[in-house]
Amino acid sequence: AGALRSSLTIELSDCQWTLWASDIHFTGQTPLTNNLPLAIKRELLSLAAEPPESIVIGGDVLTDYASAFGYGGYTSYGSVEVAKANAIMPKFQNLAALRCILGNHDTAWDEVPTGTYIAAQCPSWYNGHHHSWKVGGIHCVAISTSHDAGTEVSGARAYLEAFFDAITDTLPVMIYVHQPMLASRAQETGVREGLIKAIPAGFTNEITLVGGHQ
Numbered sequence: 001a002g003a004l005r006s007s008l009t010i011e012l013s014d015c016q017w018t019l020w021a022s023d024i025h026f027t028g029q030t031p032l033t034n035n036l037p038l039a040i041k042r043e044l045l046s047l048a049a050e051p052p053e054s055i056v057i058g059g060d061v062l063t064d065y066a067s068a069f070g071y072g073g074y075t076s077y078g079s080v081e082v083a084k085a086n087a088i089m090p091k092f093q094n095l096a097a098l099r100c101i102l103g104n105h106d107t108a109w110d111e112v113p114t115g116t117y118i119a120a121q122c123p124s125w126y127n128g129h130h131h132s133w134k135v136g137g138i139h140c141v142a143i144s145t146s147h148d149a150g151t152e153v154s155g156a157r158a159y160l161e162a163f164f165d166a167i168t169d170t171l172p173v174m175i176y177v178h179q180p181m182l183a184s185r186a187q188e189t190g191v192r193e194g195l196i197k198a199i200p201a202g203f204t205n206e207i208t209l210v211g212g213h214q
Contacts, residue, residue: 016136019047019096020176022058022212023103026088028080029064037088044091051095053135056142058212059103059178061085061126065117082121089125099131102144103178103213113154115144130159139167139205142176145195160198172206180211 026036062081092098107114118126129144141163143156167173177195199207 016053018135018140018174019052019055020058020210021055021092022178023060024057024085025060025063025105026081026084027063028084037084040088041091044095047095053096054133055092055096055098056131056176057089057092057098057100057125058142058176058210059101059144060105060212061089061100061103061122062106062118065105065108086122086124089122093125098125098127099133099142100126100128101130101142101176101178102128115154129154130156132159132163137171138174139163139171140174140176143195145177145179157198160195161200164198164200164203167205170205172208174208174210176210178211179213180209 024036024040062085064081089098102115102118106118108117111117115129119128130142132139132141134140141160143160145156164173175195
């Protein structure tokens, strides 16, 4: 995590755009002087002249608390990574409102309900788990799909179904997730199947999927 590890997606529609930042991976396993926070600050400053309409945080802001795929977390590092995240993530809000979703490193595989830890530890910026909005001529939904047990994140299927049911026009749809529909690991099959089943039969609007994780 010594370098900025995030992806950037820009939607241009009526001069509005959305910043997508995923897999930032703050970690307690690197020195407090590592250059990730500085790199993020520089990126945000460079965007200040033309700020986005909104910012989607695509999961895996944390790293060590949950580790990944049931291997167990590194609790001794957990408080350090949380402190780093809480020092930097609120700065995103200086540009625009945040819409956060979960990554598999943000919630443990056996956590019930999902997202309990990050919501409690990072209340100044984490506001998951699911969000929908419209930017320009695009229907957007950010949905927390990530859970290493291969089960649904609380309410994800119902939220996505309600989102599609409310669309009565032919405008395109943008879906933001952490783990994508085409994930290949066994733990992620529920992500793919859940998203596909939530799309109504006969829905013909163009759909674009934006994912992180891999």
